[in-house]
Amino acid sequence: MGVIDLEVYVEKDRYNPLLKRREIYCRLGFEGKTPTRSEVRAKIAGLMNAEPERAVVDYIKTEFGKTEAKCYVKIYDTVEDLHKIEEKHIIERNSEKAESDEG
Numbered sequence: 001m002g003v004i005d006l007e008v009y010v011e012k013d014r015y016n017p018l019l020k021r022r023e024i025y026c027r028l029g030f031e032g033k034t035p036t037r038s039e040v041r042a043k044i045a046g047l048m049n050a051e052p053e054r055a056v057v058d059y060i061k062t063e064f065g066k067t068e069a070k071c072y073v074k075i076y077d078t079v080e081d082l083h084k085i086e087e088k089h090i091i092e093r094n095s096e097k098a099e100s101d102e103g
Contacts, residue, residue, distance in 0.1 A: 005030065005031050006028060006029070006030050006035050006039065006040070006043050007028065007029035007030070008026050008027075008028060008029075008043060008044060008047060009026055009027040009028075009029070010024060010025075010026045010047075011025045011026055011027060012024070012025040013025075019076075019081075019085055020076060020077040020078070020081045020085075021074045021075060021076045021077065021081065021082075021085070022048065022050075022074070022075040023072070023073075023074055024044060024048070024072070024073045024074070024075065025070070025071070025072055026044070026070075026071050026073070027068055027069070027070055027071070028040065028060070028068060028069045028070075028071050029067065029068050030067055030068070030069070031067060032067075034060065034062050034069060035060070037057040037060065037093065037094055038052075038094075038096060040057050040060060040071060040073070041055045041056070041057050041073065041094065044057075044071075044073045044075075045075065048075055050075045053079050053082075054075055054076045054077070054078065054079055054082060055073055055074070055075045055076075055094075056073065056074045056075075056076070056082060056086055056090060056091070056094050057071065057072070057073050057094055058072040058073065058074060058090065059071065059072050074086075
């Protein structure tokens with residue numbers, strides 16, 4: 001897989017102390033096809049100085065014909081917090097295995 005050209009514009013970044021996570025709403029600018037969850041997760045985790053294992057992409061919404069998308073990512077304080085709070089299907093959707101099945 002080549003290097004992905006993905007621009008991230010953070011629109012809202014807040015910390016939720018009750019759920020022990022950062023909640024990041026952003027816009028993605030990209031060329032070609034919509035980036036995968038793992039690509040978005042790795043990029044945003046890198047920008048926020050966090051490990052990708054602690055990040056979960058809740059959604060990536062694109063508009064028809066545009067090369068940008070709205071995205072919501074949650075970065076937990078620990079991997080244990082992520083597994084306690086997130087629903088199982090969201091964790092599975094963000095796993096590397098789920099992405100390789102799609103492709």
